[in-house]
Amino acid sequence: MKKIISQATIDRLPLYFRTLQLVEEEDMQIISSDELGRRLDITPEQIRKDLATFGQFGRKGIGYDVHELKNKIGNILGLHNNWRLAIVGVGHLGSALANYVNFASLGFSVVALLDKNKKIIGSEVNGIEISDSERMKEIIEEKSVDIGVITVPASEAQGVAEQLVAAGVKGIWNFAPTRISVPPTIPLVNEDLSIGLSALSYHMSQD
Amino acid sequence: MKKIISQATIDRLPLYFRTLQLVEEEDMQIISSDELGRRLDITPEQIRKDLATFGQFGRKGIGYDVHELKNKIGNILGLHNNWRLAIVGVGHLGSALANYVNFASLGFSVVALLDKNKKIIGSEVNGIEISDSERMKEIIEEKSVDIGVITVPASEAQGVAEQLVAAGVKGIWNFAPTRISVPPTIPLVNEDLSIGLSALSYHMSQD
DNA sequence: TAGATTGTTAATCGATTAACAATC
DNA sequence: TAGATTGTTAATCGATTAACAATC
Numbered sequence: 093m094k095k096i097i098s099q100a101t102i103d104r105l106p107l108y109f110r111t112l113q114l115v116e117e118e119d120m121q122i123i124s125s126d127e128l129g130r131r132l133d134i135t136p137e138q139i140r141k142d143l144a145t146f147g148q149f150g151r152k153g154i155g156y157d158v159h160e161l162k163n164k165i166g167n168i169l170g171l172h173n174n175w176r177l178a179i180v181g182v183g184h185l186g187s188a189l190a191n192y193v194n195f196a197s198l199g200f201s202v203v204a205l206l207d208k209n210k211k212i213i214g215s216e217v218n219g220i221e222i223s224d225s226e227r228m229k230e231i232i233e234e235k236s237v238d239i240g241v242i243t244v245p246a247s248e249a250q251g252v253a254e255q256l257v258a259a260g261v262k263g264i265w266n267f268a269p270t271r272i273s274v275p276p277t278i279p280l281v282n283e284d285l286s287i288g289l290s291a292l293s294y295h296m297s298q299d
Numbered sequence: 300m301k302k303i304i305s306q307a308t309i310d311r312l313p314l315y316f317r318t319l320q321l322v323e324e325e326d327m328q329i330i331s332s333d334e335l336g337r338r339l340d341i342t343p344e345q346i347r348k349d350l351a352t353f354g355q356f357g358r359k360g361i362g363y364d365v366h367e368l369k370n371k372i373g374n375i376l377g378l379h380n381n382w383r384l385a386i387v388g389v390g391h392l393g394s395a396l397a398n399y400v401n402f403a404s405l406g407f408s409v410v411a412l413l414d415k416n417k418k419i420i421g422s423e424v425n426g427i428e429i430s431d432s433e434r435m436k437e438i439i440e441e442k443s444v445d446i447g448v449i450t451v452p453a454s455e456a457q458g459v460a461e462q463l464v465a466a467g468v469k470g471i472w473n474f475a476p477t478r479i480s481v482p483p484t485i486p487l488v489n490e491d492l493s494i495g496l497s498a499l500s501y502h503m504s505q506d
Numbered sequence: 507t508a509g510a511t512t513g514t515t516a517a518t519c520g521a522t523t524a525a526c527a528a529t530c
Numbered sequence: 531t532a533g534a535t536t537g538t539t540a541a542t543c544g545a546t547t548a549a550c551a552a553t554c
Contacts, residue, residue, distance in 0.1 A: 097501075098544075098545070099498070100544090100545065100546090101545095102497075102498050102501050103494050103498060105497065105501070106491075106493050106494050106497035106498075107478075107491075107494070109497070110476065110477075110493065124510085124511065124512090125511075125512075126510095126511080131478075132478055133478055133480075135546085135547075136511090136512095137546080137547060137548075137549095138545095138546070138547080140511090140512065140513065140514090141513090141514090141545090141546080141547090143512095143513090144512085144513055144514070148512080148513065150511075150512050150513075151511085151512075151553090151554060152510085152511055152512040152513075152552065152553045152554050153509080153510050153511050153512075153552095153553060153554035154510080154511070154512085154554060155510090155511065155512085156512090168501065169497045169500050169501045169504070170500040170501055170503060170504025171497070171500060173500065173503075173504065175500060175503070183398075184394065184395035184398040184399070185395045185399070187391065187395065188391035188392045188394065188395035191390075191391040192391070192392070192492070194476055194492070194493060195496070198493055198496065198497065198500075200496065200500075238503070239499065239503075262503050263499050263500075263502065263503040264499075265495065265496060265499055269317065269401050270317075271314075271338075271339055271340055273340075279499055279502035279503050280499075281495045281496070281498055281499040281502075282495075283492065283495050284313075284314075285399075285401070285490065286313050286317065286401060286405055287310050287313050287314070288472065288488045288489075288490050289402070289405065289407060289472060289488070290309075290312065290313035290316070290376045290378070290405065291306070291309050291310060291313075291488055292446065292470050292471075292472055292486055292487075292488040293376050293377040293378060293380065293382060293405075293407075293470075294304075294309050294312070294375065294376045294377055295470070295486035295488075296377060296380075296382070296445070296446075296469050296470040296486050297376070297377025297380065305520075305521070307520090307521065307522090308521095331534085331535065331536090332535075332536075333534095333535080342522085342523075343535090343536095344522080344523060344524075344525095345521095345522065345523080347535090347536065347537065347538090348521090348522080348523090348537090348538090350536095350537090351536085351537055351538070355536080355537065357535075357536050357537075358529090358530060358535085358536075359528065359529045359530050359534085359535055359536040359537080360528095360529060360530035360533080360534050360535050360536075361530060361534080361535070361536085362534090362535065362536080363536090
């Protein structure tokens with residue numbers, strides 16, 4: 093029986109995880125919710141509340157064991173699964189993601205690149221060969237891909253999503269600026285850059 | 300006197316805007332909250348509530364004028380300002396953003412690229428010359444840059460943010476995977492890719 | 507022991523959903 | 531007119547903040 097963790101909490105866990113990785117490198121053994129909050133600009137009450145959602149591992153009067161807490165959060169986020177990614181659409185953004193180094197420290201690796209443009213099929217990006225997206229199902233099975241990353245134009249995104257699901261991916265990370273529909277069993281996260289940029293514009297326009 | 304609009308509402312406005320752009324191209328004159336909601340997978344009540352925050356421009360029994368509503372939302376988001384962006388850190392992600400076509404339709408344009416790597420200074424990305432980041436203040440004034448985009452490694456992000464603020468930018472869009480501090484008068488939006496990816500991992504790990 | 511810090515309950519705040527009168 | 535659809539008020543839901551007992 094899984095406890096339901098709110099999306100707001102889930103979205104803060106990666107921040108805790110990253111900070112714990114950093115303080116672990118600084119050889120800090122124990123950290124308080126106060127110190128963690130100071131580093132992330134989050135209130136200590138919020139942090140304790142978040143952590144309390146999935147158990148007790150702090151020590152009253154002391155704080156949290158850095159190593160233990162980091163591993164616990166990593167497990168909750170499922171980072172130990174070493175998820176394997178396929179990027180569909182090797183344009184500028186797809187290439188940038190194929191080269192993105194920060195994935196590795198979170199336990200993700202890019203194992204396949206797919207594109208329909210014959211001119212780039214066969215060439216490599218960051219040591220990974222670009223395959224024909226017509227061979228998607230075959231490649232995804234062969235490379236044991238878990239997550240499909242969509243970096244094609246908006247007009248093609250829904251079609252690619254359906255192909256990815258049919259090919260057997262377990263989750264989709266969508267960068268195309270459009271909403272896509274997938275079966276409810278397939279987790280989907282939209283990474284919509286225009287939202288953040290528009291919100292920035294809004295705040296810059298006030299007074 | 301400005302009405303305060305919640306962040307949740309602000310984050311939905313770009314979605315409405317984009318959909319209205321699309322239906323306008325389809326020559327649709329009028330749209331109901333029901334139809335807009337259907338396209339975005341948002342409840343019509345939520346949409347009416349959001350829009351009611353800043354006035355009444357629907358017609359009861361009819362719906363909303365597509366063109367009028369699109370312009371109104373664009374104005375609220377401040378998209379008419381034609382903000383000018385400078386990208387600091389022309390690595391893979393910075394280059395991808397310099398080439399990102401979806402900015403233009405929202406009224407943003409990349410006018411400067413800055414990097415400290417002497418090997419790439421002087422070369423061009425998407426027709427924009429890369430300048431030495433030591434000349435930041437000069438370039439930002441000369442090119443009337445409004446928004447600084449941070450695509451440097453996490454360890455350099457805070458320093459770059461401070462330089463950008465000193466150079467006079469009005470807002471910061473941060474892609475470095477770290478929290479940065481800026482004066483409260485400078486709007487800041489963090490675009491943290493590891494949050495979305497970790498959340499995806501979490502949901503994929505459930506049952 | 508005294509000081510520090512967690513975990514948890516209660517209070518507050520804010521956002522979403524439901525309902526419906528107004529009106530085109 | 532009857533049907534459709536907005537704008538707004540009330541009800542509900544969920545998340546954050548405050549307070550504090552437990553305890554290291």
